[in-house]
Amino acid sequence: MAGKPKLYYFDGRGKMESVRWLLTAAGVEFEEEFLKTREQYEKLLQDGALLFQQVPMVEIDGMKMVQTRAILSYIAGKHNLYGKDLKERALIDMYVGGTDDLMGFIMRFPFLSAEDKEKECAHIIQKATSRYFPAYEKVLKDRGQAFLVGNRLSWADVHLLEAILMVEEKSSDVLSEFPRLQAFKANISSIPAIKKFLEPGSQRKPVPDDKYVETVRKVLWMY
Amino acid sequence: MSEKPKLHYFNGRGRMESIRWLLAPAGVEFEEEFLESREWYEMLLQDGALLFQQVPMVEIDGMKMVQTRAILSYIAGKYNLYGKDLKERAWIDMYVEGVRDLMDLIRVHHKLSPQEQQKNLALIGEKAATRYFPVYEKILKDHKDDFLVGNQLTWADVQLIEAILTVEEKVPTILSEFLLLQAFKARVSSIATIKKFLQPGSQRKPPTDEKAVAFTNRIFNRR
Numbered sequence: 001m002a003g004k005p006k007l008y009y010f011d012g013r014g015k016m017e018s019v020r021w022l023l024t025a026a027g028v029e030f031e032e033e034f035l036k037t038r039e040q041y042e043k044l045l046q047d048g049a050l051l052f053q054q055v056p057m058v059e060i061d062g063m064k065m066v067q068t069r070a071i072l073s074y075i076a077g078k079h080n081l082y083g084k085d086l087k088e089r090a091l092i093d094m095y096v097g098g099t100d101d102l103m104g105f106i107m108r109f110p111f112l113s114a115e116d117k118e119k120e121c122a123h124i125i126q127k128a129t130s131r132y133f134p135a136y137e138k139v140l141k142d143r144g145q146a147f148l149v150g151n152r153l154s155w156a157d158v159h160l161l162e163a164i165l166m167v168e169e170k171s172s173d174v175l176s177e178f179p180r181l182q183a184f185k186a187n188i189s190s191i192p193a194i195k196k197f198l199e200p201g202s203q204r205k206p207v208p209d210d211k212y213v214e215t216v217r218k219v220l221w222m223y
Numbered sequence: 224m225s226e227k228p229k230l231h232y233f234n235g236r237g238r239m240e241s242i243r244w245l246l247a248p249a250g251v252e253f254e255e256e257f258l259e260s261r262e263w264y265e266m267l268l269q270d271g272a273l274l275f276q277q278v279p280m281v282e283i284d285g286m287k288m289v290q291t292r293a294i295l296s297y298i299a300g301k302y303n304l305y306g307k308d309l310k311e312r313a314w315i316d317m318y319v320e321g322v323r324d325l326m327d328l329i330r331v332h333h334k335l336s337p338q339e340q341q342k343n344l345a346l347i348g349e350k351a352a353t354r355y356f357p358v359y360e361k362i363l364k365d366h367k368d369d370f371l372v373g374n375q376l377t378w379a380d381v382q383l384i385e386a387i388l389t390v391e392e393k394v395p396t397i398l399s400e401f402l403l404l405q406a407f408k409a410r411v412s413s414i415a416t417i418k419k420f421l422q423p424g425s426q427r428k429p430p431t432d433e434k435a436v437a438f439t440n441r442i443f444n445r446r
Binding site: 051052053061063065066067069070073074077078086087089090093094096097098101131132135 | 274275276284286288289290291292293296297300301309310312313316317319320321324354355358
């Protein structure tokens with residue numbers, strides 16, 4: 001008799017976006033409470049709802065889960081997106097680690113000065129095209145399958161699609177040297193739940209803007 | 224007929240130390256190959272041994288695993304240090320990730336200038352005493368168990384004791400307000416395999432110093 005998971009975060013991507021993606025891929029409906037004021041955040045703190053005083057926090061199955069990685073691992077495990085055994089899980093964890101590092105650069109991006117943004121944009125594209133995308137292109141090539149692990153959809157595929165789309169927002173032709181990733185992108189995007197998520201009106205959040213940055217700074221006193 | 228795991232890293236703590244810590248209580252013997260030069264690193268790259276061109280890399284069960292978290296999760300799963308079900312795993316993941324954030328502050332310490340180091344030391348002390356250790360003290364208090372999750376040793380306990388000892392090297396009095404953590408530290412340190420790891424002559428590495436930082440900068444061509 002479990003209710004829907006409830007996500008506590010800002011009204012924007014940040015660290016919570018990967019959770020929205022994974023719940024969507026798992027076919028799980030979820031609710032969201034957006035942090036807009038310092039007072040809301042302090043109330044969560046006073047209620048003891050944030051184990052390490054941080055968001056993301058997700059209420060799920062009677063737990064108030066924090067730490068993005070822990071949340072994602074739990075959802076993946078619960079909804080059969082974590083492979084069939086320990087070794088497949090190891091591969092998924094490795095691949096997710098890579099896309100996590102890549103998306104980490106992009107997540108910090110909105111908080112940089114205008115000057116640093118230019119340099120960082122070039123850095124992101126360089127890392128994507130010389131370190132990360134070649135690795136995934138090779139995995140798809142060597143396996144000859146539509147998915148990264150175990151010939152079925154896993155957390156690793158969802159995470160990679162999210163990363164690809166994020167990097168493309170910075171440079172639209174970034175996949176030009178990676179034919180298998182192009183096919184992968186088309187393939188995973190066409191999965192009904194994900195296709196719907198990519199359409200307007202879904203709970204997917206837009207590219208972070210100055211308003212988002214301002215809200216985060218205001219709520220977390222991060223100046 | 225599996226061989227011993229083989230760790231590829233520098234002869235120092237860095238990101239590999241948590242892996243050494245986890246293999247030790249599991250009673251798993253392991254070998255180490257230390258990166259001694261830029262050429263050695265390039266050889267690993269050319270052999271395609273490093274999925275994202277990075278170390279740590281651990282050869283284990285026929286895989287060349289990278290991504291610290293992936294490696295730790297695999298070891299925990301394989302050697303029964305990951306709880307008995309999905310929910311226990313969720314708590315272990317949350318506790319481990321919290322400790323990891325604290326350890327990251329320490330890991331970068333010696334890369335900072337002497338001025339920045341002073342500020343960082345204060346930050347480490349503050350975060351340990353107000354954000355992280357109170358959480359674990361409370362868990363031990365509420366559960367009245369010897370361990371953090373499920374009343375048996377798990378990855379969460381190993382990660383916590385590593386963090387306690389590492390913070391104490393920088394802030395010796397850090398546990399003065401945390402009586403249950405003091406008892407925890409004494410108790411877990413006396414487990415046979417961990418006790419052995421804490422003695423001279425084990426594969427545990429000494430604290431990182433400036434020499435080690437200069438060395439790794441050279442290997443990775445960093446300024």
